[in-house]
Amino acid sequence: MIDPSLSPIEGYPKLARHMGTYSECAIYRRFACLNSQNLLYFQAELTHLEQKLRRLEAADLVSTGENASIYSKDWYWLNNSASEENSEQLETVRAIRGRLKEYNDVLIQQSIISRLADPNTLNLRSLQNWLERPDMGNLALIGKDRDTWGASDEPLSHNMDLLATKSGGDSDAFSTWVSQKLVYWLHNIFWHRLKRVDDAESGICSYEDKTLQKYTSNITTIVASSLPILAIVVLNCVVAINARLGLMALFTVVFAACLSFFTNATRGEIFIATSTFAAVEVVFISTNNGMSSAST
Structure with missing residues (x-):
């Protein structure tokens, strides 16, 4: 059992323990x-x-x-x-x-x-809420630096001169959306009933980055393998050439959007991959249309 006398006291010691435990809340002035x-x-x-x-x-x-x-x-x-x-x-x-x-x-x-990233809104709000809650930070800082992180009712007012030591890496838009939006939403709906809290005193729950990356990677793999197959199946079911060309344009745009959203591909890589995907569609349409014409 941990000796209560060894627990950090309110102020910098308790705040330092919180930042050390939850590295995403390690947010400091950039000056x-x-x-x-x-x-x-x-x-x-x-x-x-x-x-x-x-x-x-x-x-x-x-x-x-x-x-x-x-x-x-x-x-x-x-x-x-x-x-x-x-x-x-x-x-x-x-x-x-x-x-x-x-x-x-x-x-x-x-x-x-x-080059250190700005803190994202979710982590900054989490730190602000921790500082303000009586059972956590309890607004213990009374020096001139007490307003460094702003306030929960003005979450972005002090964001311009702050940095985060843990930026989360070069995440794609999908992974960022899952970690900052979807998980927060699902936790508030029902996961808070199932998830065990990390700290009984603060009631904070955290989710491992590796676990989130695993799920987002699996979803990306499913989308990447399903989209070409879906395009071929749909194009094969359509007979009219004009409808096929329209669907080819639609699938090409969707493919490029998926590359931008689910991956960190550069513009050049997206352009090359999209051109290759469109070329495959053109070959399929040409071959399939030729076979249809021969059969008639």
């Missing part, structure tokens, strides 16, 4: 404006240092010093200028080196952060 402003400051500082370096290079080139005129041609003398009085160019180079490393690191981090 896009601050990150951009930080990069702009680095960029401005480096611009000043770059201009300073160019002035020093030009001045040293015409300098009457012993080795200053060859600093731009031989790194050895520039690196050893620290022992001389004219070491400002070397100091500037070293300052640029440090700032440039920081700038590149921040730039790469920002590039990675910008």
Whole structure:
């Protein structure tokens, strides 16, 4: 039995446990404006240092010093200028080196952060509801960050500057619809009577992504195998050539729509697959029509 004294207290500890347990609720501020402003400051500082370096290079080139005129041609003398009085160019180079490393690191981090997905509406609402319920988050946060996730009555008001560490991968439209809409709807209708709660305190139920992916994959396979067969059967039952051509156009459009909805196929892949499907239909119609004409 878990010692109650070890349970996280209200506030950040309890919220952290909830986010750690349900990774889809791990939603944080992106700080896009601050990150951009930080990069702009680095960029401005480096611009000043770059201009300073160019002035020093030009001045040293015409300098009457012993080795200053060859600093731009031989790194050895520039690196050893620290022992001389004219070491400002070397100091500037070293300052640029440090700032440039920081700038590149921040730039790469920002590039990675910008690719993290926005939280979907369902997960954001779930987190907002958890924060507001007295037996869960209980609105325990009282600092300036208490409104980070908005409120349940304004679910999208703060979505622009939020990110989710778990994006759900590159899901197709069908899988996204099942996980975010259909499962939620079915759970509210009758699955809540059958599904065991994960946390007795909060009453939260969760569904494994692998299980949902398994079912959506099976449905996609059934649709993919049934549509060509259905098209052939229907076209075989129709005699009039104009009706066949109309049905061929309809099945081709449906096939392309299914590719877009059930898969992550690119535009080029959809175009190629649809063209192949249409070509098969044309061959079938031509062959079948020729056989019908020969029999008459």
